[in-house]
Amino acid sequence: xxxCPCLCVPQVASxxxxxxxxxxxxxxxxxxxxxxxxxxxPEPVLGGALxxxxxxxxxxxxxxxxAWLSVIQHTCKHVYVC
Numbered sequence: 001x002x003x004c005p006c007l008c009v010p011q012v013a014s015x016x017x018x019x020x021x022x023x024x025x026x027x028x029x030x031x032x033x034x035x036x037x038x039x040x041x042p043e044p045v046l047g048g049a050l051x052x053x054x055x056x057x058x059x060x061x062x063x064x065x066x067a068w069l070s071v072i073q074h075t076c077k078h079v080y081v082c
Contacts, residue, residue, distance in 0.1 A: 028035050 028038060
């Protein structure tokens, strides 16, 4: 299980994926015409996308927490305190 949720959701841990995304972000920041396309996206669309992405991250975090707690519960079952 990864520590970073951005690796858990798509299950992509390749360095080249993050390099490519970084290059795309730099192009968006440098080139005004490219960034103008993203500025034209209406706010309700961005809000809906943010809501769905947040729901996916919370769901993955909840599933990871449940798995972690079940491992702790099974490993600590036979521990006795004297």
